[in-house]
Amino acid sequence: MESLGEFELISRYFQRAAPNQGAQAVLGIGDDCALIDAQSGMQIAISIDMLVEGRHFFAGADPYKLGHKSLAVNLSDLAAMGSQPKAFTLALALPKADAHWLERFSAGMFALADRHGCELIGGDTTAGPLNLCITVFGELPAGQGLRRDRARAGGDIWISGSLGDARLALDLALRKTEHAAIDVSDGLRGDLGHILERSCVGSTLDADALPRSPFLLARDRDTQLACALAGGDDHELCFTAPTHSRSEIEAIAERVGIALTRVGRIEEAPGLRIVDAAGQALPFAHRGFDHFKTA
Ligand code: ADP
Ligand code: MG
Numbered sequence: 001m002e003s004l005g006e007f008e009l010i011s012r013y014f015q016r017a018a019p020n021q022g023a024q025a026v027l028g029i030g031d032d033c034a035l036i037d038a039q040s041g042m043q044i045a046i047s048i049d050m051l052v053e054g055r056h057f058f059a060g061a062d063p064y065k066l067g068h069k070s071l072a073v074n075l076s077d078l079a080a081m082g083s084q085p086k087a088f089t090l091a092l093a094l095p096k097a098d099a100h101w102l103e104r105f106s107a108g109m110f111a112l113a114d115r116h117g118c119e120l121i122g123g124d125t126t127a128g129p130l131n132l133c134i135t136v137f138g139e140l141p142a143g144q145g146l147r148r149d150r151a152r153a154g155g156d157i158w159i160s161g162s163l164g165d166a167r168l169a170l171d172l173a174l175r176k177t178e179h180a181a182i183d184v185s186d187g188l189r190g191d192l193g194h195i196l197e198r199s200c201v202g203s204t205l206d207a208d209a210l211p212r213s214p215f216l217l218a219r220d221r222d223t224q225l226a227c228a229l230a231g232g233d234d235h236e237l238c239f240t241a242p243t244h245s246r247s248e249i250e251a252i253a254e255r256v257g258i259a260l261t262r263v264g265r266i267e268e269a270p271g272l273r274i275v276d277a278a279g280q281a282l283p284f285a286h287r288g289f290d291h292f293k294t295a
Contacts (some may be wrong), residue, residue: 004097034121045083045138053130054193067108074136076235082146085118093128151199151240157264161236162211186233189269205264209278
């Protein structure tokens with residue numbers, strides 16, 4: 001950090017005079033620790049995600065979008081737990097202190113932070129290969145976390161939004177630039193697999209029911225299913241619920257204006273079965289992504 005000193009960089013791009021409304025920390029950037037209030041009857045949810053250049057995003061990626069994404073992947077984890085965002089910290093390794101890059105990066109990050117009332121309360125800044133690591137803190141009523149080990153046989157499987165666009169865009173980008181491979185995170189098949197494993201149940205997914213965008217629907221069926229089932233980086237939620245909650249869930253979807261689609265059911269028999277609309281089994285080789293098990 002030659003031209004722009006570390007502390008100047010922090011105060012110029014990350015310390016804000018008036019942080020967003022709603023989630024004001026007792027003590028934010030500038031001391032050895034940040035302090036946040038713990039409300040009685042509430043639990044703190046904590047999650048961390050690291051984005052590494054060349055691994056999670058292309059070198060030269062738009063800094064505004066990168067700022068958005070580095071926080072978005074973390075907010076997605078809070079949402080999956082059913083918790084309200086409150087604050088986050090940012091650990092940043094930068095090859096150089098590039099004012100334009102920092103300005104765009106922080107703008108993208110704060111635009112999303114403000115939308116969710118989530119305040120930047122601290123971090124760490126160092127020179128090094130570009131690496132963005134955010135830890136988020138959320139809040140939820142004690143005992144009401146949406147855990148992976150609570151799926152019950154007989155229940156429905158639901159998906160928010162649509163799946164597969166991130167993977168489709170990645171494939172197109174890779175073909176265009178012939179870039180070295182980068183990864184995407186899990187994908188429905190992998191994520192649902194985690195739920196099944198932790199809950200000691202199995203499931204059948206209706207591949208034809210998977211919600212897909214018009215972009216993806218314009219592709220051949222194999223591409224659609226591969227992207228929707230094993231693409232990853234969708235940051236949509238997959239959850240399970242008893243069948244008697246169907247109308248309640250549909251009413252919530254309507255109220256909040258988010259598409260929620262029922263895509264399968266939880267069963268006692270272990271394993272993940274994928275069938276078409278007619279109930280015929282589809283052999284499906286695409287697995288969710290695992291960083292240490294690349295094909
Ligand atoms: P320490 O010596 O305890 O590591 P630093 O000198 O690294 O503290 O940081 C000074 C203050 O600036 C701390 O409150 C820290 O949380 C905050 N900070 C450092 N980097 C960032 C960043 N990228 N974003 C937000 N706050 C940061
Ligand atoms: Mg430090």
